[in-house]
Amino acid sequence: DWSERHAGTCGVGTCISTGEALTVHQGDHFDATHIPLTCSTAPVYGSDGRLNAVLDISALTSPQPKASQHLALQLVK
Secondary structure (H helix, E strand, C coil): CCCHHHHHCCCHHHHHCCCCCCEEEHHHHCCCCHCEEEEEEEEECCCCCCCEEEEEEEEECCCCCHHHHHHHHHHCC
């Protein structure tokens, strides 16, 4: 369960919570075990306007600057 309530700040949970495309990068994660990760996510809405899914690109390691994830964010959008 990657919801914000269960996993803390993470890409998928925050995307579900906000309905916005975003990147949660390294230290942005709430759970210390997720700090090495970077996650770029975007919501997928159905024709009825309801959230159907979240598209996620995650990496186990990445460069320190958050800007290094700009391409991943553009791809999920």
